Amino acid sequence: MKEEEFTIVKASGEKVRFSIPKLKKSLRRSGAEEHTVSQIIDAVRDELYQGISTKEIYNRAFALLKKSKSIYASKYKLKKAIYEFGPTGFPFERFVAAILQYAGYQVKVGQILQGKCVSHEVDVVAEKDEEHIIIECKFHSDRKNKCDVKVPLYIHSRYSDIIANYENGNNCPTDGWVVTNTQFTKDAIAYGTCSGLQLLSWDFPKNNGLKDRIDRLGLYPITVSTLLTNSEKQFLLGRDIVLCRQLLKDTFYLDHLGVSEERKSNIISEIKLLCSETSVNEQH
Structure with a gap:
């Protein structure tokens, strides 16, 4: 066969x-x-x-x-590694914020913004030059769960309320984003595109989805490591170490974990390779 x-x-x-x-x-x-x-x-x-x-x-x-x-x-294991952020969505929010931070944005997580009608908790706020982005992160620990049209509908209404409160003021948000680690349904993409929201999922937009950005920038989540145990990964996530690059700057956390010098050296070598090599060989 x-x-x-x-x-x-x-x-x-x-x-x-x-x-x-x-x-x-x-x-x-x-x-x-x-x-x-x-x-x-x-x-x-x-x-x-x-x-x-x-x-x-x-x-x-x-x-x-x-x-x-x-x-x-x-x-x-990149895709699986992001699911390992669970069960809460907070590490994913930190991860999205870290990606934007390495792209030159000033970022804040878990901000309360006043709308015209009510106040809203925004997962990530990112600013660079004239851009002022407010971002809603939708993390799913089950890959079968997709973001349907109700998600961009809801986020667009929140974004519109916040915008309305800035009508005559400075620093008005310029973009509203919805970021998910899974996928959007066709209706969600259609509504998001029509309403002007920026949608970012594992594979959308084509060739510029979450996986493409991670590979291109070398911003791999700490959970991709094959040398760290699950409990060690959760320890690091609990201390806002969501990127491999961050652990390179804060290797003392490995000492807190009681990692031996030999194993510490292996972990750091693995992470350095992840951060320095491109994901796809040039001949591909």
Whole structure:
């Protein structure tokens, strides 16, 4: 049986045809060399069966990447790493703020802004030059949950109320954003685009979604590390260390965790590689 004839099951329960090109693309995003990608494709192809889950395929590919080079596995698990921010959405808000901060914005998290009618708690406020952005972050710990049209409808009404309060004042917000770690439905995208909201999800806008920005800027979440334990990651998140880059500046947290010097050196080396290498080799 040809590989494209195998049916695989997504996390949502949806059944789709297995796609070698899609798997190859995701493996290449990890930065793995072409021969490594080919070896993993061959290994996964040999283990296919009808009804295999995307989770099983991911776990197999992840294990093979980690065996080849841990940094490949770290970059490959980017999407899963963001889900590990849970269960609350606060680390995700800090993560979005950190991405904007590294892009040159002055950011604040959890601000109360007065609208014309009522006050509103805004997840992130970002300013740079003439831009004054207010951002609502929608974090989902379950990848099956998408942001439907009710989300931009609600956010647009809040944004409009805040704007109305600034009609005759300075520093009026110039943009309203909705950022999610999952996806928007077609209606959500249609309404957001029509109403003038900026939507940012895992893969939207095309070629400039969350995953693209993270890869392009090398702003990987601390949860991508394959060397830190889950409890260590939660310790760091609890101290607002959401980016690998931040841990490089505050390595003393590893001492607080009682990490040995040898392991500390390995963790720092892994993170330095993550922050310095591009996610996709130039030949790709």
